[in-house]
Amino acid sequence: YPLGLIKTRMQAVAKAGQVRYTSTSHALTSIVREEGFRALYKGFLVNSISVINSPLYLFTLEATRSSLIHFNAQHAWMDGLVMEQKVSGFLSGACASLCCQTLVVPIDNVTQRIMVQRSAKDAQVPAGAIVRGVFQKHGLRGFYRGYVASVFTYAPAAALFWSVYHPAKACIRSKAGLPKRSAYCWDGRELTCAVLSGAVSACVSTSLTNP
DSSP, X not given: OHHHXXXXXXXXXXXTTOOOOXXXXXXXXXXXXXXXXXXXXXXXXXXXXXXXHHHHHHHHHHHHHHHXXXXXXXXXXXXXXXXXXXXXXXXXXXXXXXXXXXXXXXXXXXXXXXXXXXXXXXXXXOHHHHHHHHHHHXXXXXXXXXXXXXXXXXXXXXXXXXXXXXXXXXXXHHHHTOOSSOSOTTOHHHHHHHHHHHHHHHHHHHHHHOO
16 A cells, blocks of 8 residues: 555656655655655555455456356357357456446545645645545546546456456366366366466456557
């Protein structure tokens, strides 16, 4: 969390055309010296609400993927293997990311406003007052500033990640001589297979979406 606050502070002063922090280490020492160690955790409690992001992401991912596979099995929309390994992962990953950004972006907007407050000089505005101020000035849309950019950043990455993950896992399992389905999820080979599949997926999705 402290690194997220430091990044936000550095971006804020850069946007304002100021050169207050010359490096990450300089920003860290300056904040601690001028505002105290607790300043590194400004907005932490508000940001903690986003812990429900991971359960929501996984629930949406699995529910969407299962529904797509079930629908395809009933209506023969396309080849079952293609749906199970590629299409369902792509669509469910995009849906999961979209749902999470809908929840996370408003929290991030409030958290970042808290982060940029400097204890030594600025009058501290409570989180509740910030929420009311944003709503009164900009309405509900004020909480979703940057939403479109976030969706276009994270949804394609998630879609690519999960569309690569399942084919990669199937390929690695085949090379390792593992059965298509295994009841022993705790097996060391199963864990290694999952880790390698995740690494391959992350490399592909990052390489294609980073530009």
